[in-house]
Amino acid sequence: MSMSAEHDDALDDEVLRQVVSELRRPVRLDPSLDRRALDQIRAEATLRMAPRPDRRWRAWLAGAAVAAGVGLAVVLPDQQRPAGAPASPVTVEQGEASSDARSVRLRLAAPASSRVAVVGDFNDWDPAATPLRPVGDGGTWIVELRLKPGRYHYTFLIDGRRWARDPSEPPAAESDFGAPVSVLTVS
Amino acid sequence: MSFARWLALSALLALPATARGQDARLTERLDAATASQVQQAVDSAKGAGLPSEPLVQKALEGATLGASDDRIVAAVQSLHGQLRRARQALGGDASDAELTAAAGALRAGLEPSALRRLQSLRPDQPLVVPIAVLTDLVAEGVPPAEATRSVLDLARDGRPDDEFVALRRQAQRRGAGGEPVGRPALRPAADPPVDQ
Amino acid sequence: MSDSDAALVARTLGGDLTAYAALMTRYRDKFGRYAFHMLGNREDAQEALQDSFVRAFRSLASCRQPERFGAWLFRIVVNRCRTVRRRLQRSRRFDADLPDDVAAGGERPDAFEWRDEIGQALEQLRPHYREAFLLRYVEGLEYAEMAEMTGAKEPALRMRVKRASDQLRELLRDVHVR
Numbered sequence: 001m002s003m004s005a006e007h008d009d010a011l012d013d014e015v016l017r018q019v020v021s022e023l024r025r026p027v028r029l030d031p032s033l034d035r036r037a038l039d040q041i042r043a044e045a046t047l048r049m050a051p052r053p054d055r056r057w058r059a060w061l062a063g064a065a066v067a068a069g070v071g072l073a074v075v076l077p078d079q080q081r082p083a084g085a086p087a088s089p090v091t092v093e094q095g096e097a098s099s100d101a102r103s104v105r106l107r108l109a110a111p112a113s114s115r116v117a118v119v120g121d122f123n124d125w126d127p128a129a130t131p132l133r134p135v136g137d138g139g140t141w142i143v144e145l146r147l148k149p150g151r152y153h154y155t156f157l158i159d160g161r162r163w164a165r166d167p168s169e170p171p172a173a174e175s176d177f178g179a180p181v182s183v184l185t186v187s
Numbered sequence: 188m189s190f191a192r193w194l195a196l197s198a199l200l201a202l203p204a205t206a207r208g209q210d211a212r213l214t215e216r217l218d219a220a221t222a223s224q225v226q227q228a229v230d231s232a233k234g235a236g237l238p239s240e241p242l243v244q245k246a247l248e249g250a251t252l253g254a255s256d257d258r259i260v261a262a263v264q265s266l267h268g269q270l271r272r273a274r275q276a277l278g279g280d281a282s283d284a285e286l287t288a289a290a291g292a293l294r295a296g297l298e299p300s301a302l303r304r305l306q307s308l309r310p311d312q313p314l315v316v317p318i319a320v321l322t323d324l325v326a327e328g329v330p331p332a333e334a335t336r337s338v339l340d341l342a343r344d345g346r347p348d349d350e351f352v353a354l355r356r357q358a359q360r361r362g363a364g365g366e367p368v369g370r371p372a373l374r375p376a377a378d379p380p381v382d383q
Numbered sequence: 384m385s386d387s388d389a390a391l392v393a394r395t396l397g398g399d400l401t402a403y404a405a406l407m408t409r410y411r412d413k414f415g416r417y418a419f420h421m422l423g424n425r426e427d428a429q430e431a432l433q434d435s436f437v438r439a440f441r442s443l444a445s446c447r448q449p450e451r452f453g454a455w456l457f458r459i460v461v462n463r464c465r466t467v468r469r470r471l472q473r474s475r476r477f478d479a480d481l482p483d484d485v486a487a488g489g490e491r492p493d494a495f496e497w498r499d500e501i502g503q504a505l506e507q508l509r510p511h512y513r514e515a516f517l518l519r520y521v522e523g524l525e526y527a528e529m530a531e532m533t534g535a536k537e538p539a540l541r542m543r544v545k546r547a548s549d550q551l552r553e554l555l556r557d558v559h560v561r
Contacts (some may be wrong), residue, residue, distance in 0.1 A: 019501055023521045025214055029415035033429045034407040037436035121244040125251035150284050170323035170561055176262035177254040185319040187348050236550055279508045
């Protein structure tokens, strides 16, 4: 961007000039806020003379919080499913975070298929971009993605010709094109 | 063609589409007229301070799913309107992710007032997950009023994101049996979830 | 003849709280206007100002140029407005109440609505854009000053001001009828 003269962005728009003129009018706040500020200042001066809480106790608390956080991050995907939840053919599991992208695993049960791909907001809906790989011999297909927090519409393409929604994620309430689409939320 | 014109033309064509102001993904995947219309919506969104990437993704979704050009343009313009209304509901503070989620909620038939209420109950934390869950509940067949009530209750009690997600899992289980693969995704909110 | 900022700061550091009270009186309404437009209502603006005054007092010793106390305090106010805004989103409403200096003549008949519309339009802007617009056109800062105040680079600030202007123009174009 060019560093032109300071005032080359002078308002030449009548509407904006009127807006600015209006916004420049004085605004008077409640003067008692000064007194409240002074009260707070005086109170803090008193507090500074009071004994501080035990530093060791605070350090322990901080350590415990960090440990809890680390514990959550490395929990194995399968252990995250709550007891009693149905074993779904497709699961989205959130693994460790780095930067702010999360690992997400997509799984689809598609026996008797020769190839499965996923298309969605995370790969510009490109059928060639993200193939799933078969695992075991029961017709399960898997892929791992790294996704930043957000909401993603997606669907599966089976054998290059059949669209399949993810049955364990909600359907897109906003399906615009008549094909089955799911939505996943990464938090 | 004169050398000068040839030079100018080559220079122009040598520029990546982005330098000419167009998203290359659109020009690669859509025909020129459609790409141009979508680009207009994208530029308008950018000018208005709205997220534009969801519009590009919507167009690419349509292209991949084999939709007609008219439907693609209509879907993009519709989403543009929803994003604008999302911002009217949530205000200039809302992040792109929140606006996108809110647009989806409005599309699903939820009220702007519900979103504003949610925001007022949960001012300190991102709203993406609660809004997403609200939308998903309706998509799973929960009546909007009931979905709204449940989500607002959690927000009022200051519950964390996980509990909103749990709420959604419950609804999924109630409506489980799910749909056979291949059927259209949209389920009207009026249908009650089938208990199994 | 009132004391200079530098003198009042020196006296405050010497333990004279009445000197600090004088500084607050001096700057309350000036920065209050900015806070009011940034946050959209009087209560939040007052909270931001009160907060700023307390913080400024706490770190007064680190104000290296007491003759530029105003600018130094303003920087604290701008920062407080960012935080207060995030915290008090729930009470995001805007007061279109008349400022205290309503002129007898020259007030348009729909003044209340006009101010309301401006408030709503400002509300629609991203906070960074709103902040840049207010600092540049309402508070009249130069870009160099704005850069110092916000920590953003000048090209970025210019872009924000331009975007804010474009958006405001777009939002208010149909409203403004004279």
